[in-house]
Amino acid sequence: MRLFWAKGYHATSLKDLEAALNMRPGSIYAAFSSKEALYLAALQRYFERSRDDLRARLEEAPSPVAALAGLLRATAGVVEDEAATAACMIVKTLLDTTAAEPEIADRSRGYLDAMRDEFAAAFERAQAQGEIAPDADAMRLARRFQSQLNALRIEAHRGTPRAELDALADDMARGFEDLRAATISAASA
Amino acid sequence: MRLFWAKGYHATSLKDLEAALNMRPGSIYAAFSSKEALYLAALQRYFERSRDDLRARLEEAPSPVAALAGLLRATAGVVEDEAATAACMIVKTLLDTTAAEPEIADRSRGYLDAMRDEFAAAFERAQAQGEIAPDADAMRLARRFQSQLNALRIEAHRGTPRAELDALADDMARGFEDLRAATISAASA
């Protein structure tokens, strides 16, 4: 997963995979049936981990918006030793996939949609418990949140220094925390 | 350029380039000296067009912030027949480039930096002419703007429907137009 994540589908050869998995080609093809299937398995694992990490954050944080804002700020903090795995693997996959691999592209879109739905559900919970205004469009907020998160991680991949990354994450996080403030001020008005 | 943009560096073969350029391998290697050099030439052309388009918008628009907000909204409107060229070629390049092609990665970063500096200069002009608060950090605003623009274009690449894309662009554009409102309200306060 990490190898595919770092190098991408096309740039990763079976030689690379043999070394990373410590398996010979025959074993690889016995366990998985093709390079594409192996990639799809890696992508699925990546998605499940991302989703589970998000859910864990939502459970532990005091509120949905706090969890999401925290995720943005934490993402800036993950200055990986390998910057190649700073960007989201699903986004990398989507941008790298052409018409030659429609299955991979479709799955990528599906995973992104699933993550967006998780975000949307979180915003709906924030509305239900009065953290943000009830008349907002949760799906629209989710799309905005996901876009910002993807952009932040691309910025990290690019090599933007930690301080600037923190500032950017803070700008983004505030954008969502302000929804809370707006609700409060509207309620108190 | 369009072929590399759509398919990416690794997935584009010389066969593809021969067809797209209507040139035989010998001619391609006489004109450019390698696939990598050809890619770099395409990337440079892409950058120059992007930069020139931005400058034209900044000249024509009534103000810097109006130009930048307009760029975001216009980007949502570019629902290409080919969604493969919706995302920024430089971003795609950066995410697709590995340690095997350091020259391409370096150039990508350089172009992104150059675009960010253009954005920063625009925000500085907005400050100079009183459109936004003079104490803001223009470079920080530029980084935020560039991140949002990249994210919006990825969203377009992903296939998000036009209406949702417009809503997202509007959210983003407002984020910058609000800098103006804050200045005005502060001035009028």
Next chain:
DNA sequence: AGAGCTATTGAGTGATCGCTCAAGAGCCAT
């Protein structure tokens, strides 16, 4: 027309691609 030059051609280079499969290793029950 013909010499001199540049630009183009496309068959072919070795290397590497994703992938296969006959042969052998490892393991367990008898």
Next chain:
DNA sequence: ATGGCTCTTGAGCGATCACTCAATAGCTCT
């Protein structure tokens, strides 16, 4: 120990990769 089963091995498959170069075509001079 031996037969039977699963799993692993790695040489090697055809295809394709980026790339080369001797031969040719096309052009501009006199």
